[in-house]
Amino acid sequence: MKTVAVFTGTRAEYGLLHPLLTRLTQHSEMNLQLIVSGMHLSPQFGETWRTIEADGFTIDAKVEMLLASDTSCGVAKSMGVGVIGFADALERLQPDCLVILGDRYEALAIAQVAAVMRIPIAHLHGGELTEGAYDDPIRHAITKLSHYHFAASEEYRQRVIQMGEQPDSVWNVGALGIENIRTVPRVSLAAINQKFGLDLKQPFFLVTYHPVTAGDEDSEQTFDNLLTALDEFPEHQVLLTYPNSDNGGHRLIQMLEHFASERIGRVFAVPSLGLQCYLSAVALGDAVIGNSSSGIIEVPSLNTPTVNIGVRQKGRLAADSVIHSGTTREGISRAIERALSPMTKQVSESCDNPYGSGETSARIVDILREQQPPGTKVFHDISERQED
Numbered sequence: 001m002k003t004v005a006v007f008t009g010t011r012a013e014y015g016l017l018h019p020l021l022t023r024l025t026q027h028s029e030m031n032l033q034l035i036v037s038g039m040h041l042s043p044q045f046g047e048t049w050r051t052i053e054a055d056g057f058t059i060d061a062k063v064e065m066l067l068a069s070d071t072s073c074g075v076a077k078s079m080g081v082g083v084i085g086f087a088d089a090l091e092r093l094q095p096d097c098l099v100i101l102g103d104r105y106e107a108l109a110i111a112q113v114a115a116v117m118r119i120p121i122a123h124l125h126g127g128e129l130t131e132g133a134y135d136d137p138i139r140h141a142i143t144k145l146s147h148y149h150f151a152a153s154e155e156y157r158q159r160v161i162q163m164g165e166q167p168d169s170v171w172n173v174g175a176l177g178i179e180n181i182r183t184v185p186r187v188s189l190a191a192i193n194q195k196f197g198l199d200l201k202q203p204f205f206l207v208t209y210h211p212v213t214a215g216d217e218d219s220e221q222t223f224d225n226l227l228t229a230l231d232e233f234p235e236h237q238v239l240l241t242y243p244n245s246d247n248g249g250h251r252l253i254q255m256l257e258h259f260a261s262e263r264i265g266r267v268f269a270v271p272s273l274g275l276q277c278y279l280s281a282v283a284l285g286d287a288v289i290g291n292s293s294s295g296i297i298e299v300p301s302l303n304t305p306t307v308n309i310g311v312r313q314k315g316r317l318a319a320d321s322v323i324h325s326g327t328t329r330e331g332i333s334r335a336i337e338r339a340l341s342p343m344t345k346q347v348s349e350s351c352d353n354p355y356g357s358g359e360t361s362a363r364i365v366d367i368l369r370e371q372q373p374p375g376t377k378v379f380h381d382i383s384e385r386q387e388d
Contacts, residue, residue, distance in 0.1 A: 003031040004368060005060075005095035005119075009038030009106030010244060011048045012294060015275035016124075016176045017101055019183060019361040021057055029369055033093050037063040037082060038106040039245050044253075046242075046271035061089035065106065070250045075105060082109035090117055097122055097368060100146070101176075103130070103139030104244075111145045120374050121146040124176070124364075127156030127163075129315025130293070133246075134213045136315075147374040150364055152297070152355050153317055164379040173363045174356020177298035182358040186280040195277060198268045204237040205230065205336075206281050209290040210312060211248040217310050219248050220255070222327040226289070226309060227259045229332040230267075238267040239281060287339040289332075296322055300353045305339040307332070317355070321348040 004024055008014040024032040036052060036059045039045040052059060065082035067074050090098070090113055098114045100107045101124040114121050123146035130136050143149065143163055149170040151157040157172040193200055209226060211219045230238050240256045243249045260269040273281060282288055283302045288295045291313055295306035300319035308318070310327045318324075323344070325335035338344055 001029060001031050002097070002369060003033060003093075003095045004097050004099060004122075005033040005035055005090070005093055006099040007035045007037070007107065007110050008052075008101075009036075009040065009104060011039060011045070011051075011272045011274070012244075012292070013101050013104070013107075014040070014048065014052060015180065015278065017099075018055070018275055019176055019179045020099070020364055023361045023365050025057070027365055027369070030365065032057075033060040033095055034058065035061045035063065035086070035089055035093075035110070037065050037085070037110075038104075039066070042066050042245065044271070045245065048272050048274070051272075051274050060093060063089055065109070066245055070245065070247055072247050075247055079105050079109045082106060083113055086110040086113040087117070090114060090119060095119060096373075097148075097371075099124065099368075100142060101125055103128075103133075103135035103142065105134075105138060108138045108142060111142045115145045120148065120371075122148040122150065122364075122368060124150045125152055125156075127151050127159035130312060131314040132212045132215050132217060132291070132311030133210075136214065147377065148368070148371060150360075150367075155317065161380060162382065164381070166378065166380045169374075171363070171367060173367075174358065174360045175297050176360045177294065178301050178353065178356050179358040179360050180275065181279060181298060181301045184276055184279055186283060187276055188280075189284055192273075192277050192281060196268075196270050196273075198239075198270075199265060200237055200239060200268060202284060203235065203286045204239055204284075205233070205287050205289050206239050206241070206285040207289045208241045208243070208292045208294070209252065209309065210243040210292060211246040211252060212291070212310060212312050213247050215311050217312075217327060220251055222310055223252055223255055225327060225329040226332055227255065229329045229336060230289075232333050233336060234266075236286060238263075239285070240267065240269045241273055241278075242269070242271045287336065289336065289339075297353075297355050300348070300351060301355075303349045305344050305348045307335045307339050309335075319353050320351040 040049040063085035099122045126143040150173045152175040154172045260267040289307040300321045306322045
């Protein structure tokens with residue numbers, strides 16, 4: 001029996017991990033431990049740890065780490081609080097391996113602890129680029145702390161190898177989010193309305209905009225431009241979901257709540273939709289608008305166009321159904337108009353998604369089951385690299 005701990009700190013990350021958690025739970029040779037932290041434990045962000053338990057998973061450790069401040073200093077201090085809590089949790093749980101997905105500061109905090117405690121790390125979604133967020137160097141840092149690498153495309157796999165990781169420790173398995181689209185049943189718009197107390201009708205836009213934590217983009221100004229642009233499409237209702245707990249996120253929440261309060265009956269704000277309702281809303285909506293990674297990775301497989309705003313996701317592979325927009329009101333409006341065009345609808349219904357076909361969790365579990373405890377990491381020099 002191999003004990004695999006899985007970390008989750010946000011609603012989006014948990015949604016992606018869901019099929020992997022399910023497969024680990026059902027596997028006769030694997031013992032799942034679940035470590036929950038970050039936004040999941042925050043009332044402001046919907047206490048989504050309750051969703052995890054409602055889905056039937058046992059939470060083995062809850063680690064409080066979020067401070068009230070969303071300044072750079074406050075986020076850095078939250079990481080410090082997390083390091084202390086994760087050290088206690090991992091000392092108690094003693095897993096054979098720790099699975100971390102992505103690139104957030106919560107993930108970096110637990111990765112540091114696992115590295116010092118000599119717990120092998122399996123990292124998902126390494127090798128990617130998001131030039132408009134400080135998540136970018138965090139992702140690469142987690143790669144260098146990790147022993148097993150599950151990339152979402154061959155291009156990303158090669159980039160991880162380029163960073164000095166041994167080729168036989170890096171696998172192209174696709175994206176877990178695509179597997180969710182194949183396996184998670186949809187619910188109706190009426191069911192979404194009933195669950196969240198909404199009066200949402202078609203047509204509508206699904207909007208999620210996160211703070212931009214690297215580069216020169218002014219998040220508040222861009223978000224204000226986005227909200228203003230949405231008013232140019234009065235025939236569409238708007239479903240707004242909260243941003244992540246990044247620097248400046250509190251102000252964006254205030255802005256979206258104010259926007260919704262002045263447009264009662266047309267605009268609705270929800271902290272978290274949960275995996276099933278989110279995927280269902282994507283499939284039912286006319287467009288997904290904002291700067292979430294989901295708009296790049298998962299949404300194209302639901303045949304819905306994406307308007308990707310600004311620089312937060314700059315550098316990611318993207319399907320043809322993704323329309324990249326600038327940050328001005330005019331630029332965002334033009335991108336939304338393009339997303340609503342018959343040509344874009346046709347493209348969205350037929351384009352290929354570069355993030356795989358949805359066999360990801362089975363491959364990850366099989367690979368983890370076969371791995372022996374890793375020895376000392378050896379840098380793979382680029383001059384010695386061979387065709388893989």
